Amino acid sequence: MPKIMKSINAMHRAQAIYRTRMMGDELSAAHHTFIFAITANPGKTQDELSSLLCLNKSTVARVIAQLEERGLCKRVPNPKDKREQLVYPTDDMLALLPRVREVARAWADIISEGITDEELQVFASVISRMEINAKRALEGGEK
Amino acid sequence: MPKIMKSINAMHRAQAIYRTRMMGDELSAAHHTFIFAITANPGKTQDELSSLLCLNKSTVARVIAQLEERGLCKRVPNPKDKREQLVYPTDDMLALLPRVREVARAWADIISEGITDEELQVFASVISRMEINAKRALEGGEK
Numbered sequence: 001m002p003k004i005m006k007s008i009n010a011m012h013r014a015q016a017i018y019r020t021r022m023m024g025d026e027l028s029a030a031h032h033t034f035i036f037a038i039t040a041n042p043g044k045t046q047d048e049l050s051s052l053l054c055l056n057k058s059t060v061a062r063v064i065a066q067l068e069e070r071g072l073c074k075r076v077p078n079p080k081d082k083r084e085q086l087v088y089p090t091d092d093m094l095a096l097l098p099r100v101r102e103v104a105r106a107w108a109d110i111i112s113e114g115i116t117d118e119e120l121q122v123f124a125s126v127i128s129r130m131e132i133n134a135k136r137a138l139e140g141g142e143k
Numbered sequence: 144m145p146k147i148m149k150s151i152n153a154m155h156r157a158q159a160i161y162r163t164r165m166m167g168d169e170l171s172a173a174h175h176t177f178i179f180a181i182t183a184n185p186g187k188t189q190d191e192l193s194s195l196l197c198l199n200k201s202t203v204a205r206v207i208a209q210l211e212e213r214g215l216c217k218r219v220p221n222p223k224d225k226r227e228q229l230v231y232p233t234d235d236m237l238a239l240l241p242r243v244r245e246v247a248r249a250w251a252d253i254i255s256e257g258i259t260d261e262e263l264q265v266f267a268s269v270i271s272r273m274e275i276n277a278k279r280a281l282e283g284g285e286k
Contacts (some may be wrong), residue, residue: 001280002175003267004251004263004267004270005158005247005250005254005270006268007155007270007271007273007274008151008155008158008270009158009176010196010197010274010277010278011156011157011197011270011273011274011277012149012151012152012155012156012157013147013155013196013197014197014274014277014278014280014281015148015151015152015277016200017197017199017281018208018277018280018281033152033212033233036149052159053153053156053278054153054154054156054157054160054270055156055160056160069150096205103269105149107148108147108148109274110276110277110280111148111273111277111280112273112276113276114272114276115214115269115272115273118254119265119268119269120147120177120269122266122269123147123265123269123270124147124150125262125268126258126263126265127147127150127151127154127266128146128264129257129258130150130254130258131153131154131157133253133254133255133256133257134153134157134158134253134254135153135157136252137161137253138155138157138160138161142247
């Protein structure tokens, strides 16, 4: 079993290298992840993005600040609780989305070569349950 | 398919949070990965570790320097090519290995809860083929 995590970690890092190769001048690998998360979930708080992405709050704050500085997202006070800020994509972020999606699809094609649909179905079912197990375990401790 | 990478990336980050929770004062999450790689492959060059781990050469150089400074690994000139340095674990790194393994096993138990042996077998087979596909694709480009 520990070998499974070794491969999962290698896959994560390999995709990061691929993302940087494909769009390195425009975006860091982590920025792809945030573009997907923010455009799919507009109006989340940084804490919610932290849970969603399994990232420390400090990392989320740092990347959101980078994206905001580049005009790719904006923080708006929550009308229901002014102490909170909600994160929204800008038009510039939405304009990047098709290319970011294209890079993700190309990578998915590369890694799934030679793997049957049945195998991919089992794989998708297992990894989604692993993710639920992982998030549940982390929620037991401090964030 | 892109959802699969989303889960793979979340699993990577979740394990990093778990590793830091379990051994944060002693080791960063990335250090666990290097301890496994260096102890399982003593005498590799930094470039070989870079390919093995799917990490940029600059990242490998930075982490190896951190580990060396903490007395956890040492770099020795390659007797066959003095321009190269080979990376070896120190006794202090070997002493950390049982605890690092224990954290990995505990995490494996957490994420595999409720998943059958048959499913895990398919999963392990698919992810190892995905890793081969990924590494082959990256080797096509520059490092």
